[in-house]
Structures are given as structure tokens and as C-alpha cells.
Amino acid sequence: MKALVLEGIGELIYKDVETPTMKQGEVLLKIKACGICSSDIPRIYTTGTYHFPTIPGHEFSGEIIDCAPDVDRSLIGRRAAVFPLLPCGNCDSCKEEEYARCSDYNYFGSRCDGAFAEYISVPVWNLVLCSDNIPYTTAAMCEPVSVAKHCIDAGNIKPDDTVTVIGTGTIGLTAALWAKSIGAKKVIVVGRRNESLNFANSIGIDCTVNSEKENALEDYLNKTDEKGADVVLECVGRQEAVNNAILYAKKGGRIVLTGNPYGDITFKKDIYWKVLRNELTVTGTWNSSYKSTVNNWKETIAAFESGSLDTAKLITQKFRLEDFEEALATVRDPKKFSVKVMFEM
Numbered sequence: 001m002k003a004l005v006l007e008g009i010g011e012l013i014y015k016d017v018e019t020p021t022m023k024q025g026e027v028l029l030k031i032k033a034c035g036i037c038s039s040d041i042p043r044i045y046t047t048g049t050y051h052f053p054t055i056p057g058h059e060f061s062g063e064i065i066d067c068a069p070d071v072d073r074s075l076i077g078r079r080a081a082v083f084p085l086l087p088c089g090n091c092d093s094c095k096e097e098e099y100a101r102c103s104d105y106n107y108f109g110s111r112c113d114g115a116f117a118e119y120i121s122v123p124v125w126n127l128v129l130c131s132d133n134i135p136y137t138t139a140a141m142c143e144p145v146s147v148a149k150h151c152i153d154a155g156n157i158k159p160d161d162t163v164t165v166i167g168t169g170t171i172g173l174t175a176a177l178w179a180k181s182i183g184a185k186k187v188i189v190v191g192r193r194n195e196s197l198n199f200a201n202s203i204g205i206d207c208t209v210n211s212e213k214e215n216a217l218e219d220y221l222n223k224t225d226e227k228g229a230d231v232v233l234e235c236v237g238r239q240e241a242v243n244n245a246i247l248y249a250k251k252g253g254r255i256v257l258t259g260n261p262y263g264d265i266t267f268k269k270d271i272y273w274k275v276l277r278n279e280l281t282v283t284g285t286w287n288s289s290y291k292s293t294v295n296n297w298k299e300t301i302a303a304f305e306s307g308s309l310d311t312a313k314l315i316t317q318k319f320r321l322e323d324f325e326e327a328l329a330t331v332r333d334p335k336k337f338s339v340k341v342m343f344e345m
């Protein structure tokens with residue numbers, strides 16, 4: 001099969017590799033769509049991954065075309081998204097079904113081969129089936145949309161709440177759409193680029209603030225009756241954004257930290273004081289929940305199926321796998337506007 005293989009830092013090669021073979025309990029998936037995650041960029045160009053060669057790609061969907069002898073054959077022909085985390089199943093976190101906290105997990109697209117390829121073999125346990133009327137590209141959004149749902153859940157949003165989302169990437173905008181769909185009274189998106197904020201407006205977010213603008217804090221507070229938001233979701237991971245999250249929360253408010261940090265994050269004393277004096281609740285989230293009781297992936301598919309959440313509009317560019325250079329350049333070029341760039345096979 002054809003695949004994009006990361007053979008070293010900065011060495012992504014489009015080449016023929018062996019089609020994966022199914023182990024017990026697995027199905028063979030013909031990959032139809034795979035998103036490029038912002039975490040793939042350092043993986044490919046700067047930090048590398050756990051070992052080389054590795055096929056990147058963890059945000060994917062496809063059609064089940066074959067299955068191991070011990071697997072129910074009626075799955076063949078079904079379409080599915082895939083939870084990319086392969087937990088150990090033995091640690092304390094796994095026993096609590098908190099798979100994202102597993103101390104010894106494997107992961108498609110970083111720790112083992114992922115979905116920048118034609119085929120992948122995945123355990124039935126990781127399949128999230130969806131109906132045939134969900135486009136594959138929409139189903140491939142399941143990973144970031146589930147991460148955003150996990151963040152939203154941590155914010156414990158109530159119908160009368162004002163919710164502020166810092167960040168205009170896929171996770172930020174999806175979190176804003178989730179907040180709206182679960183009935184937050186007001187959703188404010190904060191970003192640094194007018195183009196991104198205009199895009200947020202175009203997908204139905206009616207309130208935005210440019211944090212780089214002069215008097216940005218005044219402008220922001222104005223939009224929250226001078227109080228700040230009940231819940232602030234930080235989906236950037238930069239110093240300024242984390243500081244702003246603290247300034248943007250109301251007294252007694254809740255902050256959810258979700259953005260992966262770009263570097264060290266430290267606090268000035270006056271910002272730190274606000275956490276104490278305003279008695280803020282600060283929570284971190286990682287990945288998504290795949291429990292039998294709370295499964296963000298099933299919630300996401302259900303929201304796609306009912307039409308209550310439309311994240312397909314966040315897919316701004318689609319490319320064929322062989323056009324990967326252009327696809328990655330689109331993600332990396334700050335002059336090019338993109339939210340989710342996706343491979344469509």
C-alpha cells in the first residue's frame with residue numbers, strides 16, 4: 001500500500017509499504033480520511049516521534065473491509081472512526097476506564113503506525129461505528145471533536161452560563177460549537193487574528209474579541225457585564241492565553257486548561273493572586289473519555305447523526321495523500337488561513 005512514512009526528523013516519504021496484517025480481535029480498515037493535527041507538525045519537523053520509521057496520522061475514519069477470524073463478519077462494509085489510543089488494560093487508570101491516563105499505552109500515529117496510509121488494522125474495541133450518511137471526512141473529525149467534548153464536560157457548563165473560549169484552532173472552535181449546542185447563554189471566542197475571528201462569526205459564534213487589540217480586556221469585560229465568564233476554556237497553550245484565562249474568569253469561575261503548552265508557563269504575582277482571591281477552580285484535561293459510562297466518541301457521533309453539531313465546516317482544505325507537501329505547507333504557513341486540513345483518500 002501507499003503511505004507517508006516518517007523516516008527521521010523532517011523526512012516524510014510517500015512510498016510503498018506492506019499492508020498491515022490483522023491480529024486477533026482486529027479489523028482491516030480502508031482509510032478514507034485523516035486530519036492533520038497541529039501535534040503532527042512538531043512530530044514531523046522538530047521533535048520527531050518515539051521511533052522511526054513511523055506512519056503519522058491519528059484523526060481518521062474508514063470502511064471496514066476485512067476482519068480476523070474471531071471477529072463478527074457483519075462489521076464488513078461498515079464505516080467507522082477510530083479511538084487512536086491503545087491502553088494497556090492493566091494499570092489502575094485502565095481499571096477505572098480512564099484510558100487517557102494509562103501509564104503504558106500505545107497510540108496510532110505517534111507510538112505505532114497511524115493513518116497517513118491506505119490501510120490500517122485496528123482492534124474492534126477502538127471502532128466507533130457510524131451510519132452511512134455521515135461523510136468520512138466528518139467522521140474523521142471525531143478525534144478533535146471528542147477532545148473538545150472532554151474539555152467542555154470538565155467546565156460543567158450550565159444553561160445560564162457565559163462561556164469564553166480562548167483559541168481559534170480546531171479544538172477551540174469545536175469547544176465553542178459544543179458550548180452553544182448544549183445551551184450556554186453566551187459564547188465568546190477570543191483570538192489574535194481577525195481572519196480567524198471572522199471565521200468564528202461565520203460558523204455561528206456571535207461574540208468575538210481580539211486579544212491583541214488595545215483595550216482588549218476592557219472590550220472583553222464589556223461583553224460579560226463587567227463580571228467575566230462563568231467558564232473559560234483555554235485551548236491554546238501559550239503564556240498569554242493562560243494569563244488571559246485567569247483574567248477572563250468571573251469571581252468563583254471555572255477554568256479548563258486544554259491547550260498543549262508550547263513552552264514554560266509562569267505566572268506574575270498579580271495574576272496568581274487572582275486565582276486565590278477570585279477563588280477560581282482550575283482543571284486540566286487530556287485527550288478524551290472512552291468509558292462505558294461517558295464516551296465522548298459516541299456522544300460526538302450521536303451529535304453528528306442528529307445534526308446538533310456541524311464541524312464539517314471547520315475542514316478548510318482537503319488534499320490527496322500524495323499531495324502531502326502542499327497539505328503540510330498549508331498547515332505551517334501562517335499567511336495561509338486554515339482550521340482543519342485533511343487528507344481524503
Ligand SMILES: [Zn+2]
Pocket residue numbers: 037038039058059143144
Ligand atoms: Zn489530534
Ligand SMILES: [Zn+2]
Pocket residue numbers: 087088089090091092093094101102103104105
Ligand atoms: Zn493502562
